[in-house]
Amino acid sequence: MGLLSKILRTGIVTEPLGTGDSEVVHLVREVDAEARRLFGRALGIREVDAGSCNGCEIEITGLMSPVYDSERFGFHFVASPRHADLLLVTGPVTRNMEVPLRKTYDATPDPKLVVAVGDCARTCGVFAGSYAVAGSVDSVIPVDVFVDGCPPEPTHILRGILTALQSGRA
């Protein structure tokens, strides 16, 4: 039982969520109270890569790791946008991903939230002006929260989602 003894020796490694940098998280619109109440304790997140370099994705996978553990806030990642309440979008929206992003948004049932992660999502980052880029995320779908960073830390991403929920949980 090498695995079991290792598990017991390691113990719980989840760290309490830091306060993060409030400059990095931008709340674009006030989220409606019903949605806040509904998603306060259980949130389904669907991650959409709209052409990112995968740097943000690596940070997002960190969210599910034992250290950051997004599940303790009631967040769980889902495979289908039909099961989702929040879309976590990364990347400058490339031309090829513009229609799929819009379709993902349409496929998500109401009420829904959108958190755009990374500099590329807000300003197209280093890819701004490229022939392959259609525009920032809020030019395709309505966004509730932007989280800046290239890539942003998992703490900031979590803070961004919590800001969208305006729950102020530590």
Next chain:
Amino acid sequence: MRALFLLLIAGYASGAAAALALGSGALSRWASALGAIVGASAGLALAAGVCIRGAAFSLDAPGFFGPVGGMAFTLDPLGAVFLALTSLVAAPSALYGAGYARLWEGRPALRQVGFMLNVFLLTMSLVPLAGGTLTFLLVWEGMSLSSYFLVMTESDEPEVVSAGQWYLAMTQIGLACLLGSFLLLQSGGPGGFSALRAAALTLPPGTRDAVFALALIGFGSKAGLIPLHVWLPRAHPAAPSHVSALMSGAMIKMGIYGLLRVSLDLLGGGPAWWGGLVLALGAVSALLGVLYALMEHDLKSLLAYHSVENIGLITMGVGAGLLFGSLQMPAAATLALVAALYHTINHAVFKGLLFLGAGAVLHATGMRDMNRLGGLIRGMPWTAALFLVGSAAISGLPPLNGFVSEWLLFQSLLPGIGAPSPLVAVLMVLSLGMLALTAGLCAACFVKAFGITFLAIPRSPEAAAAHEASWSMRAGMVVLAVACLALSIGAFEIVPRLSSFVAPLVGVAGPAPAFSVVLALQTPGGFARMSPSLVAAGLALVVLTAWLAVKAFASRRPVRVGETWGCGRVVQTPRMEYTATAFAEPLRRIFAAVYRPSEDVSVDFHPDSRYFVQSISYHSAIVPWFERYLYAPVISRIRSWSERVLALQSGSAHAYLTYLVLALVLLLGWLVVTGQP
């Protein structure tokens, strides 16, 4: 009773005559259907009368075929069950056929089908009524020949002709075996069935075994037991749909009837190996039938293989009954035979429904290939719903009738482990496992059949343009669907009655004591109880409660209609859906040892560059074990012998005269030698 019997004959005869006389239009269609319905109703009433009164009906007609012994008709409760199920499938199929026959409007095929259908139904109804071997063989052959002509309706297609050839050959082989069996049986003394029954007690065991073996081959080939099943998946798809429904629903059951009549009634049971062999054949038929059905993507071939599977299940019950009877376990034998009989009735009803549904699909789209259908639930809502009822019934899902008879079959195999011989116990355990696997695979196959044919997006323009079936076709299907539910809920009345018919055959006096008449099925010894009506009521209540609760407490937002989620792909075409072949692919890989599948993939490249693919074609086939390794060698052997004998047909008159003289000389010589006057 005699009046009902005459009405039966008169109804079918008038239907046949009307078909011939009234041309090829609507009048002929309806008149022949009406005649058939009258005949079927009379048959049902006659059977019900015998069942309720428990007394047999007899009629002797020595005037017909007098010099050879005359015809005799007897209907005892066992035969009444089979007459009832025939009539139960015949009436809706005839009603359905009235609308379906519009396909042949103005063509001679309409008259031919109307006539032959009534002849078929008449001879088939007379099989359980036959009271002597001559009568039996006459109506049996009549049934085979009329169904052959029905199969050959669309004889301008080569595969129909081939199907007809296989079918004719198998029925004649079966007839030959039956002739042999009856001749041996009559060696104890000629006469009707009652005389044969008494005389059979005096037959030596070797003769009894031979009678049983020949009857098993003859009736088994009619029923479609492995390895004599090869005609089924060819003949059923080739025949018109209501004829397929009748062949699958009623005709193959006559094989079971014959087997029961000869082995259980006339011979009075036998050594344990009879039951063991029948049980083993049934188990193998069931499993192989469903495995081959899984690989079919032609809707009617799929249903035909499922008939092989269900005949296998029925035969398992018969075999278990024979086995328990020979082991002096009469209560268990009764249960097994009741399970078999009940499944016979149920299968007739739901298989009839399924074939009629497949016929409606064929009528509306012109196609049977599931990989080209799809989305029919929108254009054909009634047919879809009725086919769903049939699919749920055949998959053995509560609360429909298929579940009740499969439950009975399970329960009938359970006492087997208490049998004195360990070999029997092992056989029972293995059969139980095969029964369970068959049931599971059947459900998988019908998810495929219903889901690919009726759900999702149409895969071809014909499927997209499908229209609902005519009212007469729908009415026929509705009657059978209602019967499915009624047979399940009414099980508490039907099953004890069946046991009272079976008990005397097994040697138990009077009605079997363990069955209770309450709203439950109780097996002998208090082993298990189940109530299909309570299950049905409970399910309905729970579903309704859940629906009301959700309506009351869930969100009031209206339902939004959107695109199917496809990971954001730009368009959805029918090419992106699952196909029937794809659905069955995991099972094809898992059972590869049985199928020995071969795959052939060929890729067409663009002439200018190997990097651009123009088309990919995929062809997959499974090994047809029985056709390749059993029938093909036999057929080629017969062919080579025939070619050698062909040498005698030289065409020369001199040679033929020589043959005549030789034959005369030999005959005269034989007469001189044996001293005949």
Next chain:
Amino acid sequence: MSPWLLGPVQAALALLLAPGLVGAIRWMKARLQNRSGAPPWQPYLELRKLFAKEVVVSNNASWLFRAAPFIVFGSTVAVTLLVPLLAVPLPFEGAGDLLVVVYLLLLGTFFLALAGLDPGSPFGGMGASREMTVAALAEPTMALAIFALAWSAGSTNLGHIAARMLATPTEGLAPGHVLAFAAIFVVTLAETGRLPVDNPATHLELTMIHEAMVLEYSGRYLALIEWAAALKLLVFFTLLGNLFAPWGIAAALTPGALLWAVLTLALKLLALGGVVALVETHIAKLRLFRVPELLSASFILALLAVTASFLLR
């Protein structure tokens, strides 16, 4: 308490406990992954949220897509009325036995598979195909295990089996029973979509079996299906717990006995949940075409169980 009231009480209790069971297993797995994880009552919050969400339905779907969640949910709740959750004799003793339970669950699987095919999505078709394959292959094991239990108890009726085990506790350790327990445990993992057959937490569609069929569902339909899946897990655990180790089941319908029955049931569910959590932490998901090998192994176990019951009778 009137015996007829026991049925609805059982169903209500099962509905109440099922999401908690799933939550407890998730919590245990989280702790075994060295993280805090969501609290064990998280699935209740998720269900409440789902009932309040909008429902989006595919334009290719038919009435069957909307009816299937109710049929799946209804058939699973009907099963809870038939299993020995709290007391024997069961209120609906004459209505159904172990075979009826197995086939009612198959009814749910049948309609869920059809609902997967309905929207015309290839993921749904794939999920339906795989789910029916696994269900079909698990059937023989279940039948033989039932056979083994029924043979020693003299009936396929669940109440009788539980009562027989209560009466002769030493039979619980008979090799036939231990083998049957192992066989049904493997079938539980297969039928409820747990590792190593199916990963309930996967996001990769090509590795999904159960999840793939429900990718199109949202809102209250999804809630019903998730709840039904949790109920199915609870039913299987109840069969494992209360047929093989029925101590704690109430023989009389007094409040004290019933309370004790609820407590022991909760303990058994948590114990089995802990075993499943440990198994899922240690084992990786099997490739789809290795699953028949696993199910064949469980079939051999069930066959041995029957043989053992027969030889040692």
